[in-house]
Amino acid sequence: MAAPFRVALSGDFRKADGSPTYPDFDLAPLQNAPNVETAFLEPANPIRAGQLEDFDALILLAHRFAADSVPKSGRLAAVARFGVGYDTVDVAACSKAGIALVITPDGVRRPVAVSIITLILALTGKLLIKDRLTREAAAGFARRSDHMGIGLVGRTLGSLGIGNIGAEMFRMAKPFDMKFIAHDPFADRKIATELGIELVSLEDVFRRSDIVSVSCPLSPETHHLVNAERLALMKPSAYFINTARGPIVDQKALTRVLQERKIAGAGLDVLEQEPPDADDPILKLDNVTLSPHALCWTDQCFAGNGAADVKAVLDIQHGREPRGIVNKDVVKHPDWQRRLADFRKRFGDQ
Numbered sequence: 001m002a003a004p005f006r007v008a009l010s011g012d013f014r015k016a017d018g019s020p021t022y023p024d025f026d027l028a029p030l031q032n033a034p035n036v037e038t039a040f041l042e043p044a045n046p047i048r049a050g051q052l053e054d055f056d057a058l059i060l061l062a063h064r065f066a067a068d069s070v071p072k073s074g075r076l077a078a079v080a081r082f083g084v085g086y087d088t089v090d091v092a093a094c095s096k097a098g099i100a101l102v103i104t105p106d107g108v109r110r111p112v113a114v115s116i117i118t119l120i121l122a123l124t125g126k127l128l129i130k131d132r133l134t135r136e137a138a139a140g141f142a143r144r145s146d147h148m149g150i151g152l153v154g155r156t157l158g159s160l161g162i163g164n165i166g167a168e169m170f171r172m173a174k175p176f177d178m179k180f181i182a183h184d185p186f187a188d189r190k191i192a193t194e195l196g197i198e199l200v201s202l203e204d205v206f207r208r209s210d211i212v213s214v215s216c217p218l219s220p221e222t223h224h225l226v227n228a229e230r231l232a233l234m235k236p237s238a239y240f241i242n243t244a245r246g247p248i249v250d251q252k253a254l255t256r257v258l259q260e261r262k263i264a265g266a267g268l269d270v271l272e273q274e275p276p277d278a279d280d281p282i283l284k285l286d287n288v289t290l291s292p293h294a295l296c297w298t299d300q301c302f303a304g305n306g307a308a309d310v311k312a313v314l315d316i317q318h319g320r321e322p323r324g325i326v327n328k329d330v331v332k333h334p335d336w337q338r339r340l341a342d343f344r345k346r347f348g349d350q
Contacts, residue, residue, distance in 0.1 A: 004036060005036050005037070006036075006055045007055065007058075007059065008038075008041050008052060009038065010043075010061045010062075010063045011042050012062050013040060013059075013061050022306075024302040025302050025305070026306055027306070029314075030313065030314070033317075046063065046064035046065060046066040047060075047063055047066075047069045049068060049071045050071070052076050053073045054073070054075065056078075056316075057077055057080060059082065059310075060079055060082060062088065064089070065090060069093075070094070070099065074335060076097075076099055077339040078101075078102055078316050079100070079101050079102070080104075080313055081101065081102065082305050082306070082309055083107070083305055084164065084165075084217075085103075085217065085245060086101060086217075089101055094327055095330050097335065098334065098336040098339070099336075100327065100331075100336060101330075102309070103326055104324060105308075106304065107306075108164075108296065108301060110300075111297075111298055112215075112296045115269055115296040116213050116215070116241060117169065119241045119289060120157075120173070120211055120213075120239075120267075123211075123289060124151075124152060124239065125149045125150075126148075126149050127289075128289055150237070150264075152176040153176065153177045154177065154179065155178050155210040156208055156211075157170070157176075157179070157180055157181075157211050157213070158181045158200075158206070158213070159183075159205070160183055160205060160212070160226075161214070161244075162182045162188070162192060162195075166182065166215035169215065170182075171195065174195075180195065180197040181199075181204065181208060181209065182197050182198075182200070183199070183200060183202045184199070202225075202230070206230045207233045209238060210235065210237065210238050210239070211239045211240075211241065214226065217244070217245070218244065218245035218248055224248070226240075226249040232257075232262070237264050239266065240265075240266040241267040241268075242267075243270065246268075246274060246293075247272050251272035258285050259285065261287070264287070266288045266289070268282075268290050269292075269296070274292075275292070308323075317343055318343060318348060319344025319347070
């Protein structure tokens with residue numbers, strides 16, 4: 001009988017008492033699959049190489065997978081991230097070892113786009129301000145005319161990125177009758193045309209938009225892409241939204257802009273440091289709406305991410321190339337090809 005296909009789950013998928021951190025991640029399809037064995041790792045951040053010596057795949061939540069996490073056995077075939085961000089994974093180390101890094105774009109596309117729309121509506125409708133006014137009873141009601149919302153018809157929605165999530169945001173915003181612009185060096189021009197998005201320069205997104213939203217990955221090229229100079233181009237009436245990664249934005253520069261009321265406000269699901277220091281000045285501002293990198297966290301989001309990771313792992317078990325590989329060059333790596341051929345031989349391409 002062939003040795004089982006062994007799948008590790010990072011230790012943060014379980015609470016200290018052994019119960020699941022996120023019950024909506026249904027592991028049953030993986031645990032009930034033939035010739036599959038699963039195990040939770042002890043919490044370690046970054047994950048230690050010795051923990052993975054006897055595993056074929058790793059499903060990774062928030063813990064880091066560093067160069068030192070690569071096991072020496074050469075057995076590990078894939079790291080399947082729970083979500084689409086992979087700044088916690090050393091991609092180069094994975095590629096060098098012939099390990100595929102897999103993400104779950106289908107699981108987050110709609111939930112994160114919904115988060116952006118939520119922030120657009122909350123900011124332009126002055127939702128949190130009006131919530132506070134209401135709680136002040138008569139005194140607050142007396143000031144409600146001082147906080148008029150902003151209508152969206154004819155306004156310009158700009159995005160940094162029109163990939164998986166950015167494009168979905170524009171699809172969802174279609175009924176608002178806004179103008180769409182975006183900057184994306186890797187844009188699919190067919191999708192841009194279909195969605196009515198005008199592709200413009202990076203500076204024009206900041207200069208022309210009434211709402212600027214960030215939907216690009218964090219990389220050395222995008223670190224502090226949103227800086228003081230670009231924020232200075234924004235209209236005083238414009239809003240800034242980030243649901244991608246905090247370090248894409250120079251947060252000190254954004255804080256100054258908000259403190260000085262140079263823009264109307266911001267909606268941030270991500271911060272440059274997470275969690276922030278308790279005395280971080282951005283936490284004290286009344287013109288920013290904040291969420292703890294969790295606005296898209298819903299039962300459907302976590303079920304979708306989990307299902308995508310399970311499918312990817314089972315595809316690999318049967319020697320099939322999964323969807324969502326980030327380091328696409330790995331498919332030509334001899335170690336990756338050898339592992340997939342071995343899996344096909346042992347488990348069949350079912």
